[in-house]
Amino acid sequence: MNDMHAFASQVFASQPFSQFIGAELVASSSDSAELALTVQDHHKQQHGFVHGGVLSYLADNAITFAGGLALGGNALTAEFKINYLRPAIGSRLVALAQARSAGKRMAICQCEIYALDGESRKLCALAQGTVVPAA
Amino acid sequence: MNDMHAFASQVFASQPFSQFIGAELVASSSDSAELALTVQDHHKQQHGFVHGGVLSYLADNAITFAGGLALGGNALTAEFKINYLRPAIGSRLVALAQARSAGKRMAICQCEIYALDGESRKLCALAQGTVVPAA
Amino acid sequence: MNDMHAFASQVFASQPFSQFIGAELVASSSDSAELALTVQDHHKQQHGFVHGGVLSYLADNAITFAGGLALGGNALTAEFKINYLRPAIGSRLVALAQARSAGKRMAICQCEIYALDGESRKLCALAQGTVVPAA
Amino acid sequence: MNDMHAFASQVFASQPFSQFIGAELVASSSDSAELALTVQDHHKQQHGFVHGGVLSYLADNAITFAGGLALGGNALTAEFKINYLRPAIGSRLVALAQARSAGKRMAICQCEIYALDGESRKLCALAQGTVVPAA
Numbered sequence: 260m261n262d263m264h265a266f267a268s269q270v271f272a273s274q275p276f277s278q279f280i281g282a283e284l285v286a287s288s289s290d291s292a293e294l295a296l297t298v299q300d301h302h303k304q305q306h307g308f309v310h311g312g313v314l315s316y317l318a319d320n321a322i323t324f325a326g327g328l329a330l331g332g333n334a335l336t337a338e339f340k341i342n343y344l345r346p347a348i349g350s351r352l353v354a355l356a357q358a359r360s361a362g363k364r365m366a367i368c369q370c371e372i373y374a375l376d377g378e379s380r381k382l383c384a385l386a387q388g389t390v391v392p393a394a
Numbered sequence: 395m396n397d398m399h400a401f402a403s404q405v406f407a408s409q410p411f412s413q414f415i416g417a418e419l420v421a422s423s424s425d426s427a428e429l430a431l432t433v434q435d436h437h438k439q440q441h442g443f444v445h446g447g448v449l450s451y452l453a454d455n456a457i458t459f460a461g462g463l464a465l466g467g468n469a470l471t472a473e474f475k476i477n478y479l480r481p482a483i484g485s486r487l488v489a490l491a492q493a494r495s496a497g498k499r500m501a502i503c504q505c506e507i508y509a510l511d512g513e514s515r516k517l518c519a520l521a522q523g524t525v526v527p528a529a
Numbered sequence: 530m531n532d533m534h535a536f537a538s539q540v541f542a543s544q545p546f547s548q549f550i551g552a553e554l555v556a557s558s559s560d561s562a563e564l565a566l567t568v569q570d571h572h573k574q575q576h577g578f579v580h581g582g583v584l585s586y587l588a589d590n591a592i593t594f595a596g597g598l599a600l601g602g603n604a605l606t607a608e609f610k611i612n613y614l615r616p617a618i619g620s621r622l623v624a625l626a627q628a629r630s631a632g633k634r635m636a637i638c639q640c641e642i643y644a645l646d647g648e649s650r651k652l653c654a655l656a657q658g659t660v661v662p663a664a
Numbered sequence: 665m666n667d668m669h670a671f672a673s674q675v676f677a678s679q680p681f682s683q684f685i686g687a688e689l690v691a692s693s694s695d696s697a698e699l700a701l702t703v704q705d706h707h708k709q710q711h712g713f714v715h716g717g718v719l720s721y722l723a724d725n726a727i728t729f730a731g732g733l734a735l736g737g738n739a740l741t742a743e744f745k746i747n748y749l750r751p752a753i754g755s756r757l758v759a760l761a762q763a764r765s766a767g768k769r770m771a772i773c774q775c776e777i778y779a780l781d782g783e784s785r786k787l788c789a790l791a792q793g794t795v796v797p798a799a
Contacts, residue, residue: 265400267583272439273440273447274438274439275436275437275438275439275445276436276437276438276444276445276447276448277439278436279436279437279446280447280600285515298482300410300415301410301411301414302410302411302415303409303410303411304409304410304411304412305405305408306528309411310409310410310412310451310454310455310456310479311451311454311455311458311470311516312411312412312415312447312450312451312452312455313411313451314477315447315450315451315453315454315474316445316446316447316448316450317447317632318450319447319450320445320446320447323446327591329436334458335446336477336478337477337478337770337794338475338476338477338478338772338794339450339475339476339741340473340474340475340476340610340745341450341473341474341475342472342473342657342658342659343471343472343473344629344630344637345630345632359652359655360614360615360652361407362615364796365742365768365796367612367614367743369639369655369657373445374450378628380418381551382629382630383639385657385658387610387639387640387655389612389631389742389743389772389794391511391769393441413742415701436700451670464778471771472635472659473608473637475610475792476743477772477792477794479764479772480765480767493750494711494747494787495750495787497730497750499634499661500543500607500661500703502608502747502790504774504790504792520764520774521773522745522790522792524607524608524659524747524749526634526635532697540710544708544710544760545705545706545707545709545715546706546709546710546715546717546718547709547717548716549706549707550707550717554751565771569679569747570680570684571680571684572681573679573680574680574681574682574797575675576681576798578683579681580679580680580682580721580724581721581724581725581728581740581741582681582682582685582717582721582722582725583721584680584716585717585720585721585723585724585744585746586715586716586717586720586721588715588720589715589716589720590715590716590717593716599730599759600735603757605716605748606714606716606748607747607748608734608745608746608747608748609720609745609746610743610744610745610761611720611743611744613742613743613744618720622694623672626742645715663711663782664764
């Protein structure tokens with residue numbers, strides 16, 4: 260487990276886009292991953308909310324890690340779907356992804372994204388997708 | 395039409411995340427939008443391909459603009475789905491989104507994302523989603 | 530609540546396709562719905578598993594009812610996505626849908642579909658979708 | 665090609681649910697499939713439109729056949745997403761699915777569903793999904 264978290268952390272650290280956007284892999288287990296991001300102005304869209312593209316990045320990547328951990332190695336998100344539930348307003352976002360099933364050739368994961376604002380924690384997006392082993 | 399493109403360009407320019415990630419709104423019509431992005435190293439994942447989160451941002455935002463133009467004003471992507479077809483390798487990405495239907499309360503859009511590499515142009519992602527008027 | 534369940538049951542009973550396919554609305558709450566179906570040979574595909582179209586009907590309709598109950602009236606599924614996790618084998622299927630958020634113009638729901646076989650109960654599909662008030 | 669259409673027709677004919685619901689495989693190519701269904705009262709929901717579950721069955725199955733033909737053999741829809749664009753009203757439905765990419769382990773397909781009513785032909789649903797070879 261510690262080895263898998265170390266492996267996941269190393270993969271995460273080697274993703275230039277995750278560094279650029281400022282995301283963190285804050286936790287993982289044998290079938291789940293938690294990403295977080297401290298919201299900055301450059302993450303926003305024209306109305307001052309976090310841009311959907313930031314949320315979709317978090318969903319995509321949290322799903323990749325949850326699925327990869329469940330599959331046991333390097334993996335890719337093959338597809339996912341996201342619904343935005345409310346405007347993402349807050350100082351920090353947390354994305355929790357969980358593999359709901361995993362076989363030899365794919366894992367199916369769900370992801371919840373919360374916006375934290377002071378003591379409030381609101382669900383702002385739900386995603387679901389497929390992860391496959393890297394070829 | 396010119397007015398709508400000017401409006402769309404102004405909205406796009408006011409999206410901090412679109413500026414941060416380096417995207418451009420290169421064309422639009424009454425029901426479509428084309429975004430592009432010159433690939434830089436910080437857009438990549440651990441294997442050297444463009445990160446799925448960059449593609450999902452392009453899909454989300456191209457769909458927002460195509461749907462907003464079809465609906466005639468400020469709009470939000472409510473949900474979308476994306477399939478990654480092949481690794482996105484190249485110097486530039488182009489996302490073409492088109493509204494396939496538009497009513498009073500929503501527009502349904504599809505988006506194709508191409509990776510350009512020298513003279514090659516490969517379809518690397520397909521997306522489909524729903525756009526609603528901004529409240 | 531009783532009134533809402535009576536309303537939901539009445540709507541369900543007035544769906545010819547639900548009668549034709551043999552589904553039942555077995556439970557509901559203010560934001561959830563449970564559908565069930567006793568598997569018969571005519572529900573199957575070429576390998577002897579329940580056809581994906583039966584599962585997608587259950588997901589679509591369970592989501593409609595969960596969302597409609599959360600929205601408080603007649604409603605339609607605007608879109609949904611389904612992942613099939615394993616072949617649906619068993620004597621009975623149960624679809625549990627829950628609204629995860631509901632506003633004035635839409636509810637977002639998730640749905641789990643289980644196959645029951647003797648004492649075994651296996652998750653065989655996950656779905657997520659959007660419900661809107663009937664115009 | 666003829667062989668593949670014969671193979672697809674044989675698989676289709678061996679799907680009890682497709683027979684039960686009354687669908688037909690009307691055409692196929694090396695990467696596409698067309699299904700059709702003559703609308704009967706038992707296909708409808710409470711407002712008199714074709715039930716979403718019928719449309720989702722058509723999308724699921726047209727995608728399976730388009731993807732299976734592109735992959736060259738027995739195949740399963742692993743996941744798909746559908747957006748309903750307008751109420752499906754008419755005497756006949758036609759679902760056209762096309763593989764947009766196909767590799768060794770999956771094909772990605774899109775599907776358009778039209779409702780035919782007299783001389784009118786209206787797009788009423790769009791779907792997109794993933795097909796994998798049968799294990």
